[in-house]
Amino acid sequence: MGVGPVIELRGIVKTYQIGSIPVTALAGIDLQVFPxxxxxxxxxxxxxxxxxxxxxxxxxxxxxxxxxLAGRRVARLGDDQLAEVRNRMIGFxxxxxxLLPRLTxxxxxxxxxVYRGGSGRRRRAAAVEALERVGLQGRLHHRPSQxxxxxxxxxxxxxxxxxxxxxxxxxxxxGNLDTRSGTEVMALLQELNAxxxxxxxxxxxxxxxxxxxxxVRVLDGRIVGDEPVADRRMAAAGRAAxxxxxx
Amino acid sequence: xxxxxxxxxAAGAIRGNVMRSFLTALGVIIGVAxxxxxxxxxxxxxxxxxxxxxxxxxxxITASANEREGARFTADMAATVAGEAPDILAATPEFTGNVxxxxxxxxxxxxxxxxxxxxxxxMRGAHIAAGSFFTAADVSSAADVVVLGQTVMQNLGLNEADxxxxxxxxxxxxxxxxxxxxxxxxxxxxxxxxxxxVVPYTTAEQVAQTVYPSALLFQAKASxxxxxxxxxxxxxxxxxxxxxxxVFVTSQDQLLSTLSSxxxxxxxxxxxxxxxxxxxxGIGIMNIMLVSVTERTREIGLRKAIGAKRGAVxxxxxxxxxxxxxxxxxxxxxxxxxxxHLLGKYLKTTVLITTSSAVIGFSFAVAVGLIFGYWxxxxxxxxxxxxxxxxx
Ligand SMILES: Nc1ncnc2c1ncn2[C@@H]1O[C@H](COP(=O)(O)OP(=O)(O)OP(=O)(O)O)[C@@H](O)[C@H]1O
Ligand SMILES: [Mg+2]
Numbered sequence: 082m083g084v085g086p087v088i089e090l091r092g093i094v095k096t097y098q099i100g101s102i103p104v105t106a107l108a109g110i111d112l113q114v115f116p117x118x119x120x121x122x123x124x125x126x127x128x129x130x131x132x133x134x135x136x137x138x139x140x141x142x143x144x145x146x147x148x149x150l151a152g153r154r155v156a157r158l159g160d161d162q163l164a165e166v167r168n169r170m171i172g173f174x175x176x177x178x179x180l181l182p183r184l185t186x187x188x189x190x191x192x193x194x195v196y197r198g199g200s201g202r203r204r205r206a207a208a209v210e211a212l213e214r215v216g217l218q219g220r221l222h223h224r225p226s227q228x229x230x231x232x233x234x235x236x237x238x239x240x241x242x243x244x245x246x247x248x249x250x251x252x253x254x255x256g257n258l259d260t261r262s263g264t265e266v267m268a269l270l271q272e273l274n275a276x277x278x279x280x281x282x283x284x285x286x287x288x289x290x291x292x293x294x295x296x297v298r299v300l301d302g303r304i305v306g307d308e309p310v311a312d313r314r315m316a317a318a319g320r321a322a323x324x325x326x327x328x
Numbered sequence: 329x330x331x332x333x334x335x336x337x338a339a340g341a342i343r344g345n346v347m348r349s350f351l352t353a354l355g356v357i358i359g360v361a362x363x364x365x366x367x368x369x370x371x372x373x374x375x376x377x378x379x380x381x382x383x384x385x386x387x388x389i390t391a392s393a394n395e396r397e398g399a400r401f402t403a404d405m406a407a408t409v410a411g412e413a414p415d416i417l418a419a420t421p422e423f424t425g426n427v428x429x430x431x432x433x434x435x436x437x438x439x440x441x442x443x444x445x446x447x448x449x450x451m452r453g454a455h456i457a458a459g460s461f462f463t464a465a466d467v468s469s470a471a472d473v474v475v476l477g478q479t480v481m482q483n484l485g486l487n488e489a490d491x492x493x494x495x496x497x498x499x500x501x502x503x504x505x506x507x508x509x510x511x512x513x514x515x516x517x518x519x520x521x522x523x524x525x526v527v528p529y530t531t532a533e534q535v536a537q538t539v540y541p542s543a544l545l546f547q548a549k550a551s552x553x554x555x556x557x558x559x560x561x562x563x564x565x566x567x568x569x570x571x572x573x574x575v576f577v578t579s580q581d582q583l584l585s586t587l588s589s590x591x592x593x594x595x596x597x598x599x600x601x602x603x604x605x606x607x608x609x610g611i612g613i614m615n616i617m618l619v620s621v622t623e624r625t626r627e628i629g630l631r632k633a634i635g636a637k638r639g640a641v642x643x644x645x646x647x648x649x650x651x652x653x654x655x656x657x658x659x660x661x662x663x664x665x666x667x668x669h670l671l672g673k674y675l676k677t678t679v680l681i682t683t684s685s686a687v688i689g690f691s692f693a694v695a696v697g698l699i700f701g702y703w704x705x706x707x708x709x710x711x712x713x714x715x716x717x718x719x720x
Contacts, residue, residue: 140633140714161637168635179630179717183344193634195333240634 085152087247087279088114088137093146095132095302106132108302110146114248114281119274121290122283124299130283133299134252137281138173139163151247168197172241174251174282178233180225186212186236187221193244211239215269231262238269249273251282255289267292268316292316331647334640338647341620342655352616353656355609356696360657360689363602364664367685369671370598372678374591381583383512387417387548388451389557389579391565393540399565399574403529406445406544413546413560415553418447421541423532429480429525431496436483440524441498443532444545449509451547458488459507462528466506470530474503477524478511498525498535554579606692609656610700617649617704628708629716642709649701650694657693661686 095107106129114120122130135141136148139155142163148156155166167173180189190208212218215235225233234254241249251270255263263286271292274280282293290296291314298306342349391409393399403421410419423443429436442448446464449456462473474496476484481491486505494505512521527535546561548554558577565575621628628641665681672679 135714138633140717161639164632164635164637167633173633175717179626179633181627181630183340192631196631196635196637196640198330244635 085115086113086149087116087151088112088281089147089149090136091147091149093133093136093143093148095129095136095141096144106302107136107143110302110304112297112304112307114279116279117274117277118295119270119280119293120282120295120297121293122281122297122299123285123287123290126285128299129302130299131252132302134250134281134283137248138171138250139166140173164196168193169244170247172238172244172246172249174234174237174241174249174254176253176256178225178230178237178257180233180236180240182225185222185224186217186228186239189225189236190240190243193240197244207243207245208239211243212236214242214273215239229262230258231265234258234262234266235269238266238273242273248279248281251280253283253285255284255286263289264316271316288314331643334643334647335651337644338651341648342651348616349652349655352613353609353652353659355612356606356653356656356693357609357660357663359602359605359609360660360693361663361667362605363598363692364661364681364685364689365668365671366598366601368664368668368679368681369675369677370591370594371680371682371685372672374587375680376678377587378584381580381587383453384580387551387554387580388453389546389548389554389561389577391544391546391561391575391577392542393569394574394576397569397571397574399569399571401541401544403541405568406541406546409544409561409564410546412564413557415549415557417547417549418451419544419546420445420447420451421529422448422543422545423529423538423540424542425532425535425538427499427525427535429474429476429484429496429498431484431486431494434483434485436480436523438519438523439480439498440519441532441535442524442526443529443535443538443541444526445529447547448526448545451545452512454512455510457508457510459492459505461507461526467528467530471528472501472503472531473506473528474498475507475509475526476505477509477522477526479520479523480525481508483523498527499537501531501535503527503531503535548579551581554581558582602689602692606696609653609693610696613649613653613697614700614704617645617701618707620648621645621704621708624708625711625716625719628711629713629719632711632713633717638709641711642705645705645708646698646701649705650697653693653697653701654690657690660693661689664689 090110090112093107093110097104097106110133122133124130136143143156146156147154150166151170155163158166187208190211191204194204194207209221212221215238217232217235217239220228220232228236255266258266267289270280270282284290291310293310294313295309297304393401401421406419406421410416421444425441427439427441429439445467446462449461461475462471466473476491481487484496486494488508491505491508495502496505529541533539546557548557558579561577565577569575631641668679668681
């Protein structure tokens with residue numbers, strides 16, 4: 082078991098219609114991501130990285146092509162079925178965190194579980210556990226405005242984790258963070274990956290990409306390169322180095 | 329998602345912006361309060377009028393002659409007519425006039441004198457406070473006796489203990505006080521119902537200087553017979569006074585039913601006002617909910633992105649509208665009750681607040697929330713997560 086890909090894209094095309102002009106964001110993507118991988122998607126601005134991530138996250142549907150997520154064809158599912166897939170199989174981390182400002186960290190993390198249903202006590206326990214995993218057990222009742230950017234992104238990671246998804250998707254998770262907070266988030270993602278979680282992230286930063294096991298390069302809606310990372314950078318060491326500098 | 333969670337979310341959104349929520353609900357608050365207050369005043373005055381009419385006597389039927397049409401009653405007609413119609417318990421002619429009653433140096437110059445027979449108290453629902461009412465013998469012998477109303481008694485400087493047996497002057501005619509009436513709560517007209525002197529009709533000719541009774545009073549055995557009796561009486565009077573509109577026969581029931589049809593019209597008008605004010609309140613709620621959906625597009629996108637189905641988003645926003653409207657309804661009921669009491673005090677009228685008007689007012693508010701909240705909630709639920717998340 083565990084040999085099949087968790088993500089399989091075949092001939093994925095995404096065309097946006099702007100007035101009468103069709104804009105092709107993805108022009109035929111074939112991609113397989115296997116369990117336990119940590120893949121970085123890189124490419125210049127406008128190359129289609131976010132479009133691809135949104136398809137992987139079941140936030141959007143392809144114009145053509147086949148998407149099999151954990152053995153399930155999801156390209157033609159209805160709205161509510163996609164919502165169900167997003168809720169149970171995917172954890173999504175956004176560049177700008179997207180936390181709800183009126184809710185506490187704990188309530189934000191609980192939210193996906195609220196939509197899943199089930200008992201309040203189990204939900205709370207799972208949310209607390211997820212916040213502990215991202216190192217925020219001391220910030221359960223803080224609101225996003227009372228947290229730093231790095232902490233907010235860690236809350237967002239906890240929210241993505243709380244539902245125990247098959248894959249964790251992150252579109253420029255460190256894009257809004259300084260080097261130090263970025264490194265912290267990468268350390269967290271590496272730690273989760275080491276625990277078996279499949280991670281796909283988008284980044285502009287080659288240093289961030291070096292934290293992954295594999296780099297997929299996209300240009301004009303096509304995959305133009307796909308290779309393993311030879312000398313993987315470990316963020317925990319980097320964090321120690323940063324802290325060493327500060328001392 | 330369970331409904332309690334949705335409720336908590338909706339309540340959270342409302343608490344998050346108390347002032348705006350209050351202003352949003354204000355239309356509904358005012359609408360419900362107006363309806364509650366106006367209904368309370370309307371029902372109060374209706375109750376007062378109903379009691380007045382019922383206070384006129386039990387199962388009383390009044391026949392009045394229209395002198396301009398040449399109709400004139402005579403005193404013996406009461407008994408004659410009563411003999412021809414079925415189910416009549418008692419009948420009396422009624423002479424009326426204005427007199428001055430004096431006793432010693434005291435006098436009451438605006439007394440209504442009423443000349444009737446011994447059956448009048450039971451027909452009119454009047455009680456005797458002191459002494460007794462005059463008897464059939466007093467009527468047939470045209471005795472110079474009088475029964476005073478409370479106001480006249482007081483104006484003459486008398487009280488219930490010492491009034492009986494005193495001789496008063498009714499205009500120029502001396503009369504012995506044999507009884508004092510207990511206070512009558514209501515009258516058919518605007519005058520004080522207690523400023524009266526009741527005498528045997530046989531003496532009314534002298535004291536009131538009226539030759540003809542102004543009305544004939546009949547008492548039906550039971551109120552259900554009243555309509556039938558009114559019909560029979562109309563036929564009898566028709567044969568006596570062939571010109572149309574010369575005699576006017578009314579029963580208490582007819583007055584009550586006239587009143588209730590008037591209050592039906594009033595209810596319809598009120599219903600219209602209520603509908604319009606709640607419509608305005610509903611539009612206010614819909615407007616703010618639409619604004620809120622637009623403002624919270626990102627929130628909705630995020631909720632959908634992490635797994636909220638259409639129904640969950642719909643429920644959340646619909647509940648928000650219903651909670652707003654429901655809270656507005658509750659506040660409106662409170663404000664309406666308080667306002668009705670204040671108005672009642674200020675206008676010195678009866679107010680009658682019924683549970684049903686409060687319940688109906690509140691239910692309408694909730695219904696308004698449901699109806700006007702549905703569209704914004706539905707449009708929120710249909711948002712595409714990716715479009716919603718991209719917007720800022
Ligand atoms: N909603 C949309 N409507 C029309 N065109 C779109 C839409 N979203 C993306 N595009 C187009 O699709 C192409 C790919 O966009 P995408 O956002 O995926 O790029 P990206 O690689 O994420 O860029 P960046 O690095 O700047 O985030 C672009 O040409 C963009 O203009
Ligand atoms: Mg992008």
